[in-house]
Amino acid sequence: MIRLSPLNQRRWRNFRRNGRAFWSLILFSVIFTVTLFAEFVANDKPILVQYRGDFYAPIFRFYPETAFGGDFQTEAIYRDPEVQCLIASGGLDICFDDPEAVIADAEDGVVEGEEIMAGWAIWPPIPYSYDTTVDRPGAAPLPPNEQNWLGTDDTKRDVLARVIYGFRLSVMFTLIVTLLSSVIGVFAGAVQGYFGGRTDLIFQRIIEIWASTPQLYVIIILFAILPRSFWLLVVITVLFGWMALVGVVRAEFLRARNLEYVRAAKALGVSNITIMFRHMLPNAMVATLTMLPFVITGTISLLAGLDFLGFGLPSSSPSLGELTLQAKQNLQAPWLAFTAFFAFAIMLSLLVFIFEGVRDAFDPRKTFE
Known part of the structure; x- marks a missing residue:
């Protein structure tokens, strides 16, 4: 059994008392767990x-x-x-x-x-996978019925099955990219803010140059040379996404580097790594977690936008962005637009509510009665 420290117990209590965040976490966990086993649900x-x-x-x-x-x-x-x-x-x-x-x-x-x-x-409850062609008479896309609860797309693939697989793909992509980008961004911002001076100046110039590189053009050029794949898109997104957290972490470390507890730790001979990530980083977590909802929603929107434009995942992948493109191209099939809208709205709302609760739980100034 995991035993939490008194500080983490207080944070967990604060999160539990935030009803919107707590129930969003439960609902998102249920949906994500179901999609994790998509092969047993839709196949x-x-x-x-x-x-x-x-x-x-x-x-x-x-x-x-x-x-x-x-x-x-x-x-x-x-x-x-x-x-x-x-x-x-x-x-x-x-x-x-x-x-x-x-x-x-x-x-x-x-x-x-x-x-x-x-x-x-x-058989699974839904006898179709994301790439299965539905055997139904009529011209695609077909409207919802008892066989296809959300209808079919323009190639007669079951929309509900594609939403289940697409939800899992979008969340997994977002979690991987957010985790890797956060680790790199927090480390870079901590180094800049803690050491300051010439180190901070050099890093800032590098970030300014790298941030001016057009991400979409790089993706188009690379995908024109290399075959499109999930992991290649993850690498490219991380290369351009790690800078989102550098600024807030750098500012918190610049503010705290001259405080008394940091000077005392240096005088006692504590290593820089220990001071940075054991003593200073927890105080910078509130500002870091404040940015995470924007990083997460931005990553999901980036994946959907690239798929919508045709520069994202392979066309055979179960993508919510590709479903949005089909909705635009088939205005006579409103169920495609409604499905794409509610899929994105539910996913983004739940994630934002959860991370808002996490941010408030780490903020010592906020309590929930």
């Missing part, structure tokens, strides 16, 4: 298959169609009625004639008067 493969007494997990492993009595060595298309018939009937050859009738008979354990070892499959 065109069964979670578990029982065939002739053996168990298979298609979500985790590749199984050819021949493993279920089929003819092809390629991966089984589990949504195909013939494959479902092979699983249900134990691999009967008659599945290729009338699979739906055989499936109905296999539920009773008897097909054409003969007893069989009926198989079964456990």
